Amino acid sequence: MDLGPDRDHIIQTWNLDIGVKERTRKQCTWEKPEQGDHALNTDGTLVGGLGGWSAVIRDHEGGVLHARAGKSRYKSIAMIELEGLNQGVRLAREKGITRLKAQTDSTNVVSFMNQNSTPPWQAYHMLQSL
Numbered sequence: 389m390d391l392g393p394d395r396d397h398i399i400q401t402w403n404l405d406i407g408v409k410e411r412t413r414k415q416c417t418w419e420k421p422e423q424g425d426h427a428l429n430t431d432g433t434l435v436g437g438l439g440g441w442s443a444v445i446r447d448h449e450g451g452v453l454h455a456r457a458g459k460s461r462y463k464s465i466a467m468i469e470l471e472g473l474n475q476g477v478r479l480a481r482e483k484g485i486t487r488l489k490a491q492t493d494s495t496n497v498v499s500f501m502n503q504n505s506t507p508p509w510q511a512y513h514m515l516q517s518l
Contacts, residue, residue, distance in 0.1 A: 418491070423448045425487045428476045432460070432468035432494070439468040443476030445485065454483055466496035467510060473497055474514040 398404070421427045425448060432441045439460035445453045456479050460468045473490060480488050492498065499505040500515060507515060 414493075418450070419489075420450055421446075421448050421487075421489045425489055426453070426480065426485050428473075428480060428488050428490045430469065430472035430476045430490065430492050430494075430497075432465060432472045434460075434463070434465045434468055437463065439463065439465075441468050441472030441475060443472050443479055445476065445480055445483070445488075454479055462510070464508065466494065466500075467508065469494035469497045470500065470507075470511055470514050474517060477518055 418429070419427070427446045427450075429444045429446065430442065433439065439462055440457065441460055442455070442457040444455045447453055456475055458475065460471050462468050462471060469492060473492060476490070477488070480486075496505070500507040500511060501518070
């Protein structure tokens with residue numbers, strides 16, 4: 389819960405001993421792919437136990453060529469983000485797109501793909517299909 393500008397006053401007045409984690413903002417930018425290539429933008433969300441993913445394929449000028457979205461059965465944002473990537477790659481294959489640059493804001497997915505961290509066992513089938 390964000391207590392806003394009165395947070396410190398409330399904590400002191402009520403003598404609360406709570407850990408406060410400040411939100412950090414990350415600047416994300418979209419990079420156009422080179423001519424002849426396509427960009428795959430994926431995202432996932434998990435709110436109130438309900439998850440969903442989206443995948444958008446764009447041309448070198450940023451125009452949307454194909455899009456797909458769906459609900460997820462997973463309860464982990466990392467798995468939902470990975471599902472979005474998996475579905476986006478599947479969509480590209482269905483449309484005959486072979487030159488694809490995947491872009492995601494998920495540090496978990498990037499880490500899984502670069503093999504910098506061990507993914508959950510449920511992710512192996514999706515990682516193998518990529």
